[in-house]
Amino acid sequence: MLIVDDHPMVLEGMQTMLSQISFVHTVGVARNAYEAIEQVKAHDPDIVITDISMPEISGIELAAKIRNEYAKVKTIAMSTFNERSYISQMVQNGAAGYILKSVSKEEIEEAILCVYEGKLYMSLELELNKQEQQRINTAPLLTSREKEVLLLISEGFTNPQIAEKLFVSPYTVDSHRKNLLTKFEVNNTAGLIKQAAKYGLV
Template structure:
């Protein structure tokens, strides 16, 4: 059976050599190229497209996430397997959205790496155990942005500008008591206890 043609991409040559040493004893894998930058990958693929490409996310000249999309669009038969230290859900989901066939952490055993290569070459997906656990964790719900009336938005903007209730009352032709009522309502809607917290949260919600 023809060995699985594998290309290695990592910006550290010691890592590349280590991967080569791990994979060379495997009869069903043939390492046919190594690259340290995105530019090298793009040049190498013009001459030869492997079956599986092990791709580090941290490259010096281009983000591996963006490069993954570029490669999978240009070479539909290429199976990209992320090999990285980045154990974060956002990276995993973005890599998969960009066409990666799997995601393996660099602390993987040689046996796991071999299995990952075999699985993605067969058209399946592969995730390290730690990555699978990460994907099963619930995504925090997006914060619910308070709904403000037009007048409350005006008052909030002026509070953020540092105006006092008296200044706001004069600017909006309202009574100071009315402004204080709006201020209390806004603070209640945001679930905060003071003006500083209100301004900070409003800025996070991009309301000011």
């Protein structure tokens, strides 16, 4: 077992918890993806537990690299609840499991066993809101003009103001605006901007 995280605290915590699980042997820890690769090369662990958000190289990229170069090594991704939207990316890049940083010892144990047997493990709290998961992945597809208009709306400009900036009729801007509302499945500007912010579009 190899643990990767840029927070010493999480490293310590994870180590302590893992040391209480009989069948687990921690071969090392790493503070970043470079160290992680070194450790994988040196110790050939069965499983790597890695944080997602790390400076320079993210856990997602690390997972991809491990899958490509050390196919036998399984990866379990770990993140905070707020970063749960990266799950799909993580799984696409070869993660065999996903746990929240709020996990208990029992859940870690379960996850490790599960992954060791070649199955996919997901934190229970995550299974619940599947519709949210799907929703996260499906950020609506916007045309370039719609994106322009969305940005200007978010800046607080009104339809007439936007029309002037884009050298088009206010009616046109309003059309785009309505399409945006439809695509985001909201019914006013507040909801629109919130969704857009969520997807990082503004």
